Amino acid sequence: MTDLKMGQISRRDFIKLSSGSTVALLLGFSINRCESRTQIDEFSFEPNIYVRIGSDDTITIVMPRSEMGQKVYTALPMILAEELEADWNKVRVVQGDFNPVFGSQTTGGSASIRTHYNRLREAGATARMMLVLAAATKWGTPPDNCYASEGYVHLKGTRKKLSYGSLAALAENVEIPEQVILKDPKDFKIIGRSIKSLDTAYKVDGSLDFGYDLTLPGMLTAVIKRIPTFDGSVVDYDDSKTMEVPGVEAVVQVSSGVAVVAKDTWSAIQGRKALDVTFDGGPSAHLNSTDIREKMLNALKHSGEVLRNDGNINVAQKKANKSLELLFEVPYLDHAPQEPNNCTAHFYDGLCEIWAPTQNPGASFEAAKSITSFEDSKIILHTLRMGGAFGRRLAADYTVDAVELARHFSDPVKVVRTREEDIQHGTYRPATVHLLKAGIGENNEALYWKHTVSGPQVGWHGTITGGAPDLAYAIPNVNVDVVMSPFPVPTGPFRSVAHTQNGFVNECGIDALARLAGQDPYAYRRELLRDSPRHIGVLDLVAEKSGWGKDLEPGHARGIAVHYSFRSYCAMVAEISQEKSGKFRVHRMTAAIDCGQVINPDGVWAQVEGGIVMGLTAALHGKITLENGRVLQSNFHNYPILRMDEMPVIDIHIIKSEEPPTGVGEPPVPPTPPALINAIAALTGEYITRLPING
Amino acid sequence: MLTKVSFQLNGKQVSVEVDPNTPLLWVIRDTLGFTGTKYSCGMGICGSCTVHIDGKTAKSCITPIASVANKSVMTIEGLAKDGLHPVQQAWVDEEVPQCGYCQPGQIMTAVELLKNNPNPDDAEIDAAMKGVLCRCGTYQRIRKAIHVASGEVQDD
Structure with a gap:
């Protein structure tokens, strides 16, 4: 196998070579063929980090970015499926965890489609070419006699065809092509069509889980009585009444305030009401909008x-x-996404596992690393669905809350914000x-x-x-x-x-x-x-x-x-x-x-x-x-x-x-x-x- | 001080032992595990938490659990008898949701509207739906989907 390794050609060269031409050098997709985290029962062919082709004909596409309502969960797979010549009905999508192999996973700047267009086309075309080569080998014919269409490789001039699933095991052994041929946009069958979102049914029957909906065995739920000013601090707190509230398990000071940890959300909220915290307002305790306006006008x-x-x-x-x-x-202005910010973390076996509804898994990962001083391999970060984001979830403050707090517990801790906290502690x-x-x-x-x-x-x-x-x-x-x-x-x-x-x-x-x-x-x-x-x-x-x-x-x-x-x-x-x-x-x-x-x-x-x-x-x-x-x-x-x-x-x-x-x-x-x-x-x-x- | 409260949830008898002031929302979500009903404002002004109590919409985030004793509560999970309810289907056909977080509340509110008024005009839709916020801005498609579902909802 003559895999090209990441680094032989810079990413810049890659983009330059691939944009605007129909022939592109292949780079980087081969290095992690076996590195997917999801368990698969049947055999699957994994030509690169973005796609797996199962022996049962399912096409599993890994979503490298976050979904917050902008529908990249459907649009990004469409790009790959187009070049793969996939049967769209066989496509399913899994959310990619935080993983540096994907490059930046920050979902912002309206950039997901723009930055993934060439990359996903090439990933799909590579898989398609390997499947064609596998079929050609099986039929003992040159690959030019074969073509791919809607989930099958066909033998030209005959009725012979082989499904992608039936070729998966063979394709695994095909050498990764060094050049991929992209489709002529005139031949697009999927790109450019108003295809229905793959997840709408789960959004209308209540079954789609957002970060706020995450439930884990033994999970505790926390809310924080936050320092109300921007540079204030906690002076002291009295949690005696809080600890009497049924369901409250613990009160813990964290950098954003004092957290009440309970068996469920309502108990945590009640416990917070009973919590008596003395704050120091800090240097900007008297800041107000009128002064800010005056200063900006003077400037x-x-x-x-x-x-x-x-x-x-x-x-x-x-x-x-x-x-x-x-x-x-x-x-x-505050973003005020419909789902207030939240994050869940769990410390066990020397690991820190995080479930973050985030636009910026990299920032949350770095925040967790900085708090825990754990090695990269000891932090697992799952990107969850967001009930809106609009830029708010590019920050990592919600992850900081969860990681700071959960390290004190052996059970997972979900930190949620009430609407008031979310609006009053924005970016x-x-x-x-x-x-x-x-x-x-x-x-x-x-x-x-x-x-x-x-x-x-x-x-x-x-x-x-x-x-x-x-x-x-x-x-x-x-x-x-x-x-x-x-x-x-x-x-x-x-x-x-x-x-x-x-x-x-x-x-x-x-x-x-x-x-x-x-x-x-x-x-x-x-x-x-x-x-x-x-x-x-x-x-x-x-x-x-x-x-x-x-x-x-x-x-x-x-x-x-x-x-x-x-x-x-x-x-x-x-x-x-x-x-x-x-x-x-x-x-x-x-x-x-x-x-x-x-x-x-x-x-x-x-x-x-x-x-x-x-x-x-x-x-x-x-x-x-x-x-x-x-x-x-x-x-x-x-x-x-x-x-x-x-x-x-x-x-x-x-x-x-x-x-x-x-x-x-x-x-x-x-x-x-x-x-x-x-x-x-x-x-x-x-x-x-x-x-x-x-x- | 915990109290036992019994009610019907999506057609099944349930019984919980909770603080009687606990909002129905948190009992549904945390105690009973039905997370389709969403928290968003906690003061009954955004509609994400809308459920039906004895067939009428209610904001579950401000409904004390004690008040639903012996009543029938329906959440988004209980709406369809089989597959998708016609209003849910219209939501799929019109590709209404963006993030989807508010949509259970939107759908529960639209179902009540269409039960009471099988063919609402835009003004009637606006009046019935203005209490359910959507930060993604799916309102135009909600209007359309309600028109599509018009005449499809029976009062049962």
């Missing part, structure tokens, strides 16, 4: 790090015929303020654009500036800078990250500039995007499908926006009216997206629907406020999310494309709030620049 007066500087902004400002100045403000979308100055020349042409982002100090400024410097409009003088101020509020990526803010600023800003120039906002954008055909593609499609420029019901208005993020282009038109109460009602959202090659159109529609709802929630309702160093909001009554009776009709259109697949989960979020606000401006003449609209 605007200082010059920041320049991220882009085209032309000469100072000269342009003096030359402008008309100018505008807008101050945009967005609050902190928030940063609050930011943005000063936009823009102007037009004598002929109403766009002349300059100066955008300053002011926000919290973050590790990488892109998490507050993403989407700001890469403004796509052809404006000759552009200056974008950022100033950051330190606040002790934990922040993290929220669905579409900084594009939530900068999509809002860019798209309301350009809309206001169009109105300043007395031009139609669609036509104005179109002209300034003349060098970007894919922007124009989605813009034209959304304009056509929304009936842009056509008559509306009296009292209705439309707004438009387009934004590029996560390598995809998404345009949106909102149709709104104002109720007598003053509140705005969203009637219709029309969306167009260009995300390259589509794997599953229905999956794209679902993600666009979800992205629009998340964008509308953020624009209309979303706000996390700080008072006395703690989060004021606590549950859905004061942190509302969009409800059914606020739900517009959504109409989605996908650009047909053979470009490589790009992001889908996040790109629909950024253009949603500005489309809505631009529609409101069309109705009222005023741009709402401080979010949320209702609050």
Whole structure:
């Protein structure tokens, strides 16, 4: 066997060689043929880490990423099954545990399809070629006389065929091909079809287990009375009343607070109510949103790090015929997935076994390693289903809770959060303020654009500036800078990250500039995007499908926006009216997206629907406020999310494309709030620049 | 102080010894092991925990177990007599769920709506369903699936 080993050719070379060509070098899939953790009764052929072909014809595909509602559980297997020429009805999927052989397993950045497209195609094609070679050997004929189709290898010109399962044992002995031939996309049978999700039946009959539902023999359940401030500490606690609560087993201090461990959830919650903890609020015990806002506004007066500087902004400002100045403000946001954060850990036989509903098994693994000082081989991490995530489960705080606590017990311990804990101890979308100055020349042409982002100090400024410097409009003088101020509020990526803010600023800003120039906002954008055909593609499609420029019901208005993020282009038109109460009602959202090659159109529609709802929630309702160093909001009554009776009709259109697949989960979020606000401006003449609209 | 409470769960007689104030949700999930009913808010405002008590929807996270004594409770696991209930089937056909966490509550609420009103219009659907939150944003498909299931649900 002449297996190529990982490392002979760098991953970069691998990607370069394989993208855009139909012949790819094979690399890395052979090294772990026998390293799967799931027990298999029948014989199975394992050509690589992603797929097993059983002698009973079942095709088991290993999911290397996490599933949180974005349907990669179906879409990623579709890619492999396509190249394998599998019978889709024989495909089953198992969740891959944390395992470095998969490379990064972080599910974020709308990247699962993009980063796995070539990899899974090659994995499937390798298996297919080996099965064809096995059949050719059996028939004593050159492989060119054979072809694979829907779970069988056929002998050309005859009715002879062998099922994949019947070839599994033979294929095991076939040398792994050094080159794989990928299918011509014109011949795709699975990719590009709206195939039903493989797990929907389990989601509607209650049988699908999420992290919160995990039950293990002898398992204890814990809740934590958390340190309410961001940098406070536990001074002392009295657990005498807690220990009297039936079902409570123990009270243990952990780094996030004091944990009550009980036989069941309700007993733990009751025990926590009875727990008396004295906290020290810490240095930021008096932090509040008003002060944070003041500091961010003051920071605007200082010059920041320049991220882009085209032309000469100072000269342009003096030359402008008309100018505008807008101050945009967005609050902190919590992800509030429907399933609150939780994690389970069990220490036994020198091992630490973890069950984490996580987008980032690597971070949870590292956290466990750091707490336990165990060797890698002594930590087992299972990735569980998530009831939503939206970026929240990229952090590992829930795993820290479980590992810190479970090490004190011989039984498994599940640490759950109540809704209040989840909202008040988040990793928030940063609050930011943005000063936009823009102007037009004598002929109403766009002349300059100066955008300053002011926000919290973050590790990488892109998490507050993403989407700001890469403004796509052809404006000759552009200056974008950022100033950051330190606040002790934990922040993290929220669905579409900084594009939530900068999509809002860019798209309301350009809309206001169009109105300043007395031009139609669609036509104005179109002209300034003349060098970007894919922007124009989605813009034209959304304009056509929304009936842009056509008559509306009296009292209705439309707004438009387009934004590029996560390598995809998404345009949106909102149709709104104002109720007598003053509140705005969203009637219709029309969306167009260009995300390259589509794997599953229905999956794209679902993600666009979800992205629009998340964008509308953020624009209309979303706000996390700080008072006395703690989060004021606590549950859905004061942190509302969009409800059914606020739900517009959504109409989605996908650009047909053979470009490589790009992001889908996040790109629909950024253009949603500005489309809505631009529609409101069309109705009222005023741009709402401080979010949320209702609050 | 533990109390014995007997009730019907999905057609079977069950009996538990728990604190009488324990919400039905935690008895169903932790004591009896039916985890299809979900916790999400704990104050009866998001609907993920919706079950039927004597045929009517209730938020199990704020229903004390003592109040269901001798009553009949149905959870998502007990909805279908055989295979999938027509509303569950409509959910599959319309590919409603994203993460799926809120869907048991959505389905239990939709079943009650369709029992009382076999052919609801959009406004009636909105009024009946607005108490069940979906952070993934599956509302448009829920509306569609309820229309698809219209006329398929018998009041029994």
